[in-house]
Amino acid sequence: MLSRKLSEIAKTIRSKNAGVDKITFDVIFPNQATYERVCKSGVLSRAAVCRIFGIDAAQITDHVEFDPALAIKFTVYRRVPSGSPGDADVFGSQQYGPLLDIDVPGG
Amino acid sequence: MPRSEMPASIQRRSAQHTLRIICPNGHLGFAPIKTGSFCIGCESEPDLICADSGSCDVGPVPLGADISSSPRQWQVDDLETMLLASRRLGVPMIVGSAGDTGSNSRVDLFVGIVRDLAEKHRLPRFRVGYFYSEVGKDELRRRIAIGDTVAGLDGRPPLDIATLEATGRVVAMAGIHPYIKLLDAGADVIIGGRSSDCAIFAAPAIRRGFPPGLAYFFGKVLECASFCAEPYGGKESVLGEITMDDVKVTAMLPEQRCTIASVAGHAMYERANPFYEHFLGGHIDMSGCHYEQYDERTVRVTGPKYVPASELRVKLEGAGKIGERYVGILGVRDPYTIANIDLVTAWARQQVRERFGEQGYELHFTVYGRDAILGDREPLKAEPGHELGVVVQGVAPTKAMAEEVCMIATRQMFYARLPEVKGTAGGVAFLLDEVMPASPAYRWTLNHTMRLEDPLELFPTFIAEAGV
Numbered sequence: 336m337l338s339r340k341l342s343e344i345a346k347t348i349r350s351k352n353a354g355v356d357k358i359t360f361d362v363i364f365p366n367q368a369t370y371e372r373v374c375k376s377g378v379l380s381r382a383a384v385c386r387i388f389g390i391d392a393a394q395i396t397d398h399v400e401f402d403p404a405l406a407i408k409f410t411v412y413r414r415v416p417s418g419s420p421g422d423a424d425v426f427g428s429q430q431y432g433p434l435l436d437i438d439v440p441g442g
Numbered sequence: 443m444p445r446s447e448m449p450a451s452i453q454r455r456s457a458q459h460t461l462r463i464i465c466p467n468g469h470l471g472f473a474p475i476k477t478g479s480f481c482i483g484c485e486s487e488p489d490l491i492c493a494d495s496g497s498c499d500v501g502p503v504p505l506g507a508d509i510s511s512s513p514r515q516w517q518v519d520d521l522e523t524m525l526l527a528s529r530r531l532g533v534p535m536i537v538g539s540a541g542d543t544g545s546n547s548r549v550d551l552f553v554g555i556v557r558d559l560a561e562k563h564r565l566p567r568f569r570v571g572y573f574y575s576e577v578g579k580d581e582l583r584r585r586i587a588i589g590d591t592v593a594g595l596d597g598r599p600p601l602d603i604a605t606l607e608a609t610g611r612v613v614a615m616a617g618i619h620p621y622i623k624l625l626d627a628g629a630d631v632i633i634g635g636r637s638s639d640c641a642i643f644a645a646p647a648i649r650r651g652f653p654p655g656l657a658y659f660f661g662k663v664l665e666c667a668s669f670c671a672e673p674y675g676g677k678e679s680v681l682g683e684i685t686m687d688d689v690k691v692t693a694m695l696p697e698q699r700c701t702i703a704s705v706a707g708h709a710m711y712e713r714a715n716p717f718y719e720h721f722l723g724g725h726i727d728m729s730g731c732h733y734e735q736y737d738e739r740t741v742r743v744t745g746p747k748y749v750p751a752s753e754l755r756v757k758l759e760g761a762g763k764i765g766e767r768y769v770g771i772l773g774v775r776d777p778y779t780i781a782n783i784d785l786v787t788a789w790a791r792q793q794v795r796e797r798f799g800e801q802g803y804e805l806h807f808t809v810y811g812r813d814a815i816l817g818d819r820e821p822l823k824a825e826p827g828h829e830l831g832v833v834v835q836g837v838a839p840t841k842a843m844a845e846e847v848c849m850i851a852t853r854q855m856f857y858a859r860l861p862e863v864k865g866t867a868g869g870v871a872f873l874l875d876e877v878m879p880a881s882p883a884y885r886w887t888l889n890h891t892m893r894l895e896d897p898l899e900l901f902p903t904f905i906a907e908a909g910v
Contacts, residue, residue: 346703351711351712352498352499353712353713353714354498354595354596354714354889355502355596355886356595356596356597356598356889357596359710359712359713359714361707361710388816388819388821389819389821390819396596396714397714397715399715399717401706401710403702403706403709403731403733404703404706404707404710404716405703406706406707406710406716408710408715408716410714410715412596412597414817414818414819415885416502416885416889417498417499417502417886418500418501418502418503418884418885418886419764419883420764420767420806420835420883420885421804421806421808421835423808423814423815423833424815424816425499425500425501426499430815430816430819432815433819433820433821433822
């Protein structure tokens with residue numbers, strides 16, 4: 336089945352601190368059809384997010400399909416609070432990298 | 443752009459009872475205000491000019507060390523841009539969470555800058571209102587002692603004495619209340635301590651009688667300035683207008699537009715959940731928000747709901763010092779060493795252990811080219827690049843010890859003993875054969891909430907004169 340990478344069909348893929356203990360991910364699509372296709376595909380479901388980052392479901396605090404913004408949004412606990420020694424992403428702004436190459440069936 | 447070319451909506455008020463706020467910067471002092479779009483905004487009949495200056499994104503060091511994360515001159519420049527416009531137009535100016543952290547010293551710094559600028563420009567006399575947000579550790583100790591739980595957020599346990607003792611400074615997140623009190627007292631300029639971003643904008647709107655749901659949303663959408671517009675471009679001004687029925691937001695930079703996607707997209711920016719925004723006194727529920735394109739650069743929003751809190755709880759942020767810090771930087775090119783980099787760092791750690799024992803310091807190896815940024819969560823951690831960069835951090839109670847911890851670990855990576863390594867003249871490449879002093883290491887010790895009787899009890903307000 337034909338597939339495309341998430342980075343080819345999403346408008347925005349980003350991560351950012353949500354407070355000092357969490358990082359939130361936003362994947363925003365350019366149109367309703369693409370948004371719905373990705374939602375249905377399950378490639379960004381809770382289970383998929385756990386698999387991609389190798390985390391337990393309990394590490395995900397929120398997971399929302401946010402229709403007004405055509406966005407899938409999820410939030411995870413940080414490994415350590417932002418800016419603690421050893422944390423190398425104080426703003427949480429480069430955690431989205433593994434999402435770019437996700438294959439979306441029929442993308 | 444001349445006003446005649448702007449959409450009609452930003453020249454003419456859309457209803458009898460409106461309030462307009464220009465927001466020129468989402469983090470004042472952190473990167474400079476772009477003045478072109480700000481000038482356009484100032485010609486659009488704003489009733490106030492407001493900006494947030496705070497963020498916990500900058501990490502725990504600024505709050506712990508009581509410093510700002512950017513040079514003083516950048517703060518002066520942004521405050522000067524806002525102050526001169528505010529005094530020329532005769533409209534109030536509000537800055538919240540002064541100097542990144544909103545600590546007392548940052549409020550004093552900003553008030554001092556405003557007074558210096560007023561003197562420099564010979565501005566006619568005006569009133570500067572300000573308030574503090576720091577919370578004394580004695581007050582928190584008292585709460586713990588009487589069992590008035592200081593509750594943890596985001597999975598943290600309630601505050602205990604050990605965590606409190608490890609904390610250097612605590613600020614509380616004010617709501618609209620001190621801003622309204624200072625506006626009532628006739629302040630022309632307000633410099634706020636730590637406060638919720640949205641409160642800076644919601645306060646003048648609620649004071650003028652606009653519905654709180656819309657007023658807090660008004661703040662929510664304006665607080666990051668042009669982050670609610672597209673194409674992406676920070677530090678450009680946006681204009682917000684609130685009426686009894688709706689909130690409208692317009693991009694001021696001619697090249698930017700506010701669209702349904704950009705405004706809704708911003709509603710979820712840097713928060714765990716796009717539907718709720720919490721602040722002292724309650725939260726707004728944005729799940730019923732309706733977004734519509736009002737004109738080509740303006741979005742109209744209706745439907746946010748205000749939900750008052752059953753108990754007043756204020757958010758606390760606290761940072762504590764872990765120790766002094768030194769940093770070493772090195773690289774690796776030998777593929778065999780790259781494949782065994784964990785053995786190399788383990789060797790280096792063991793050498794530190796032999797000198798200083800198991801405890802009393804921290805040692806961190808950040809391996810760029812493998813998993814520096816995501817750590818355990820990196821799916822490609824088994825596929826390192828052909829070069830690795832390693833940053834070594836040593837943290838200890840004294841500078842001398844931190845330097846030594848870092849130096850042992852950095853240099854011993856050079857001497858690491860790998861059984862089959864071909865290169866026997868040095869296992870790593872040094873950028874500098876030295877370790878460098880860095881800011882002391884801090885951590886966020888408090889991300890908690892505390893019960894309040896009165897929303898003003900932690901936030902004393904003051905009025906001073908400025909100008910000539």
